[in-house]
Each structure stands twice: as structure tokens, then as C-alpha cells.
Amino acid sequence: MEQPNIAANHPNVCELEAGAHYWCACGHSKNGSFCDGSHKTTSFTPLKFELEETKTVAICQCKQTKNPPYCDGSHKTL
Numbered sequence: 920m921e922q923p924n925i926a927a928n929h930p931n932v933c934e935l936e937a938g939a940h941y942w943c944a945c946g947h948s949k950n951g952s953f954c955d956g957s958h959k960t961t962s963f964t965p966l967k968f969e970l971e972e973t974k975t976v977a978i979c980q981c982k983q984t985k986n987p988p989y990c991d992g993s994h995k996t997l
Contacts, residue, residue, distance in 0.1 A: 921962050923982035926951030928997055930977035930990035937972050941965040942979075942988030952988075960994045 924946030931952040941954040945963035948955045951953050954965035970976075976989060983993035 923963060925981050925983075925997065928978035928994045929980065931980050932961065932977045934973060935970055936951050936991070937970050939967055940988075941967050944981045944987070946980075946982045949979065951980045 923944060924948045926943070926948070929981050933952070940964060943950075943952060943954045943958070944966055945958040945961045947957035947961065949957070958965060958968060978988050979986075979990045979993070981994040983997070984991045985993065
């Protein structure tokens, strides 16, 4: 089974607007956190997630989280 690339060993803490967002699951995206279409050469697909309101979130960039797209601290074991 293909493994995702580790984009970074820390979360991307950012403020996101309410609405739909697409988390990069493959780790090939140029920005690491959000899909830019780079998965098209892999077996991965982005994960759509929605926020009801604008808020600060910690987005996983190591791609090992058990709670995608949010960081669960899995990067600490890499």
C-alpha cells in the first residue's frame, strides 16, 4: 500500500473561513496542508471537510493522524 509523503513534522495552525476545505492526504501538495491537485499521480484522494464558522485549527501535515484533517500529535512519534 502506498504511503503518504510527510509534508512537515508539525501541524499547520491557521485560521480557516467557514465552508468547505480539502485536506491533502498524499503529502505531495506544494503547501502541505491543502489539496492542490498533486494527488492525481497517486492513489490518494483529498479529504473534504467543512467548518460551520471561521476558527483556528491545527491541520495535520505528517499525514499520520488518526483524526484527519486535524493534528492528533502523531508527528511526535516520527
